[in-house]
Amino acid sequence: MQTKELTCIKMCRPAGRLLPVLGAVLLLFVSQQLYAQQHRDEAAAPGLPVKGWRFGLNGGYDLFPDYKNNTPYIDYKGGLNLGVTAGYYWKWFSVGADADYIKNQPVNKYPADAVFDPVNNTMIGDFSLTRAGITRIFYGVGPGMHYTDRQGRFAVELNGRVGLASIKGGALTLTGKSSATEQVLNEHGGYHVNNSLSAKGSLSAHYFFNEKIGVHIGAYYLRHFNAGDAVGTAGYSAAYRAFEPNEEGAFVFMEKNLRTIDKSCACAIASIGGYAGLSFRLPSRRKARPVPPAAPPVAPETCTTCEVYALAVTARDQYTKEVLAETDVIVKDASGNTIRSGVTNAFGVIVFNNITPGNYTINGKLYAVDLKPAQTETTAFISNGTLQKELLYTNADFILKGKAVVCNSVMPLPGATVVLRDRAGAVEKNTQTDKEGAFLFHLKQKSEMILYGKKEKYFSQMVHIKAADYDRNTTLFVKLEMCMEETDCDKAIRLENIHYDLDKYFIREDAKPELNRLVQFMTDNPGVRVELASHTDSRASHTYNQRLSQNRANAARAYLVSRGVAGDRIIAKGYGETQLLNRCADGVNCSEAEHQFNRRTEMKVICPK
Structure with missing residues (x-):
């Protein structure tokens, strides 16, 4: 026996059908940026016609x-x-x-x-x-x-x-x-x-x-x-x-x-x-208006400057051949007078329209570093065309472009002081993040640096940067993200990579970088007191875990004191297995990873009385 079904039986397809539209919107954004750059020129050329087919x-x-x-x-x-x-x-x-x-x-x-x-x-x-x-x-x-x-x-x-x-x-x-x-x-x-x-x-x-x-x-x-x-x-x-x-x-x-x-x-x-x-x-072409018969004949206007000249300047890195956006460009005459100036667009180009041919010097500057100048000659300009010139960024250093964000988010952190210090501590540079959390440094080849941030009530990540990991022939911009965690009083912050040998409580070498991060935080915030807490998993007896965690907290405190932090600013507290973060209490069968999650060292700022 046959059955009739008169309704449409189709499943909904997955979401995500707007990708082509988003691509077109992205192109719109790029076009608008190019449009804005083109209008930085002081004397733009007459526009192309809009009306028509x-x-x-x-x-x-x-x-x-x-x-x-x-x-x-x-x-x-x-x-x-x-x-x-x-x-x-x-x-x-x-x-x-x-x-x-x-x-x-x-x-x-x-x-x-x-x-x-x-x-x-x-x-x-x-x-x-x-x-x-x-x-x-x-x-x-x-x-x-x-x-x-x-x-x-x-x-x-x-x-x-x-x-x-x-x-x-x-x-x-x-x-x-x-x-x-x-x-x-x-x-x-x-x-x-x-x-x-x-x-x-x-x-x-x-x-x-x-x-x-x-x-x-x-x-x-x-x-x-x-x-x-x-x-x-x-x-x-x-x-x-x-x-x-x-x-x-x-x-x-x-x-x-x-x-x-x-x-x-x-x-x-x-x-x-x-x-x-x-x-x-x-x-669409406009038709010329006919001259009334009674009017005297009008002599046609004589073109006195029919030839139009333009100069296009491209900023480029000498090693990677990468084009350089946001490069300041200045065109000067033989007397040192500025003829034109502007900033390169997203494609590393700036065009000066309606420029008078001449013997000019073209200078460029990217993030306070001068580019190799270029020269023009009067005879090189092209009638009704564009003379192409290139500025080269010849500096062999890297450009470190970073962004400071609040940890576990994409929220930028403006107004933070960012410190770039070499491993020996002999050289230190400082800068401030802008409203987008961005910051910039020049990074010398073969350097090895530590990067961290300073801002009241924030505990910064410390980033180890080795310039030797990058090749200047293929990389100019070293990009990274640094996170800073807000330290509300009594808010526990986990210190990562603080590990101890089995049944031991001495500070291992691999734990020192994280403890050094806490030393830097307390140095930058001299009025702050912290509790340094150690926790174990539920295995072994309660008494054993309590004693082991206290010894480990004491060892971490002793290390901070040895690095110059006053002992009365640190309270060492061992919690044993009393503050487990998951279900793995006594008698519960758990994986090693679940037990590891409970074994931790934490820091929290002590609220003022």
């Missing part, structure tokens, strides 16, 4: 297709996306049309490895799968909003389109044999839709090399409404056999009869994709 050729990938239909055991893969777009643009508004060709592929999700037929008491085998790709062709028109910078080079567009789509293909059939009888396991009739009402939204960023040609990248969301699946010659649009896994892991038919759906599901199809391509622009 624009066309685009697109190629990309349909990343996340979502087909809702009557078949629960079919998924769909992304595929090729080709498209063209055209529109007419005014200052902010546009009207245009899109045409897209999209290819997808159905994927069988019905298990075809161990299916058991309990009626015939046999496994189903000799599986056969046939399937066809799906082609979607969309035509749509609609409005758009765009932002184009004053130079006419960078543009961001948000477009909406409404139209019709043709959806063809996608049929899938999976069969298997049971007792020499071929049975349909999973089948879908595919699609044969001629005019499906569809809507599309897209976000894209464009860069134009000149008045007519550019490139773009973007993302889209396309939805087809009432895209019913096809009803085949057998009289149904979908068919499948229900199953459930048994205890042995095989899939067993719940019933012998085939479940069929004899009516098309008027469901939707949607997809998200990304694309890139070429942009073309046909600017």
Whole structure:
């Protein structure tokens, strides 16, 4: 007996379909940064025209297709996306049309490895799968909003389109044999839709090399409404056999009869994709106003400075060839007068437009270090073109770029003093973190340094830095993150890597760096008193653990005193097994890792009376 199912049976696909959109937004951010840099120049060149026709050729990938239909055991893969777009643009508004060709592929999700037929008491085998790709062709028109910078080079567009789509293909059939009888396991009739009402939204960023040609990248969301699946010659649009896994892991038919759906599901199809391509622009030209017959003839204006010159400066590291953003650039004449100045953009470039040709000296400075200067000659400038010059960062030291954050978070820590000290303690540098928690040092080759922070009520991590771990030919910027933990009074802070030998309580060499971190904290905060606490696990007797933990706390206190901390500022306290952090009490079977978690040394600031 056949059963009818008229509702769509599709599972929701995973989250994360906005990746293409986020990529386009990221490109928007980069474009805005380049736009801001371009306007630092004091005399920008006239912008490229905005009004007029624009066309685009697109190629990309349909990343996340979502087909809702009557078949629960079919998924769909992304595929090729080709498209063209055209529109007419005014200052902010546009009207245009899109045409897209999209290819997808159905994927069988019905298990075809161990299916058991309990009626015939046999496994189903000799599986056969046939399937066809799906082609979607969309035509749509609609409005758009765009932002184009004053130079006419960078543009961001948000477009909406409404139209019709043709959806063809996608049929899938999976069969298997049971007792020499071929049975349909999973089948879908595919699609044969001629005019499906569809809507599309897209976000894209464009860069134009000149008045007519550019490139773009973007993302889209396309939805087809009432895209019913096809009803085949057998009289149904979908068919499948229900199953459930048994205890042995095989899939067993719940019933012998085939479940069929004899009516098309008027469901939707949607997809998200990304694309890139070429942009073309046909600017609108203003027609000259005719001179009234009665007016005397007007002599045409004579161009006195038709030739335009530009100078582009790139800052680059001599060793790694890395381009250097945020480099200060100054152009001076032979008398030492500043002609132009600015800062390189994210690509290490600054362009000075409308510059008068001359014999100039170009100086650069990155984080207070001078770059090797460059020179220009008057005859080297290019009429209606750009003269390219390069500044080299020749300093052999590394640049240490760090960030201070609150431990176990991403919260930046502004206003902290950061100390960079060599291992011998002979050389020490200090700086302050900015509002983003960032700080910077110059790090000499072959140096070995200790980095830590100072801020009231904060206990800093100490970072060991060996310049020998880096190769100056491949690395200029050494990047790291340093965390600082807030020391509220009576808040226990675990001291890591404080280990003792079995049944011993002397301070091992591998425990001294962490205790030195506490010494530095107490040196930087002379008014602070701390409790130094030692804890054991629950193994051995309570009396033994209490005595061992007290001896270990006393040993840690003695080490701090030996490093110059006054003894009356430290209370040594052994807690034995009285403050376990997990379930591992006496008689509870626990792993070594769980017992290790209870064996610890802690520090906490003693609250003032």
